[in-house]
């Protein structure tokens with residue numbers, strides 16, 4: 202069963218916790234260790250970018266953190282609830298209620314209108330479909346006039362904004378975004394990043410975003426760097442320049458930018474997970 206951090210409110214001050222998460226793909230002679238003991242703690246209401254070279258484990262980290270894939274070992278807790286131990290149906294229900302996803306390729310259904318794409322998660326989670334809420338969410342992303350269009354009738358940037366509206370409509374506490382600007386031009390990317398920033402600053406949601414782009418990463422409050430499946434540094438209050446410079450030197454040292462004092466305990470613990478077990482807290486909030 203999931204273990205809720207705060208049974209009364211269902212809320213947690215900690216949006217994401219990973220403890221010694223390992224992910225190994227393949228069989229004995231063909232093994233790849235995609236994540237090699239990653240521990241971190243992200244407070245609620247923060248915007249964190251995850252960067253690292255190709256193959257460093259960024260997408261695997263996001264998939265495991267979002268409960269879309271199981272780690273080989275270790276603990277993942279989202280919004281105060283540990284993801285392991287429950288059944289698949291319970292995990293699916295939890296994801297639909299508490300987690301939003303945005304992917305590089307939008308993943309919209311072209312047989313549905315924009316509005317139907319956005320109401321889909323509500324229908325899937327068995328909630329009464331409040332058309333008004335979906336329309337408000339589409340208005341928030343600037344697509345209030347496009348409700349009846351098909352995704353293929355929209356630009357890439359507009360399609361990604363539909364995907365963001367779909368992620369936001371269930372009012373999830375945590376939003377995971379995997380290269381959300383990877384297929385967009387500069388203006389489209391800026392717009393999408395502004396919406397993710399707004400989710401954090403105006404709505405107190407938590408965003409975790411994988412990106413290759415230092416400019417995109419600079420929209421976050423903090424950047425975590427991965428190298429060879431391990432955390433390899435962090436920048437708070439990043440700029441495109443500081444992020445690009447760190448990327449250029451990733452791997453020069455064992456753990457550049459990771460200092461002993463950064464290993465302080467997170468304030469919020471998850472029941473059953475000892476606070477301070479090798480965690481990697483991100484304390485900077487853009488709020």
Ligand SMILES: Nc1ncnc2c1ncn2[C@@H]1O[C@H](COP(=O)(O)OP(=O)(O)OP(=O)(O)O)[C@@H](O)[C@H]1O
Pocket residue numbers: 226227233234235253254255256257258259260261262
């Ligand atoms: N389903 C899989 N089966 C086997 N190996 C995999 C699988 N998914 C990922 N890997 C391997 O795990 C490692 C980490 O992959 P991952 O996709 O997480 O990296 P990434 O940092 O997101 O890369 P990129 O920036 O290129 O998208 C890579 O060596 C990759 O080849």
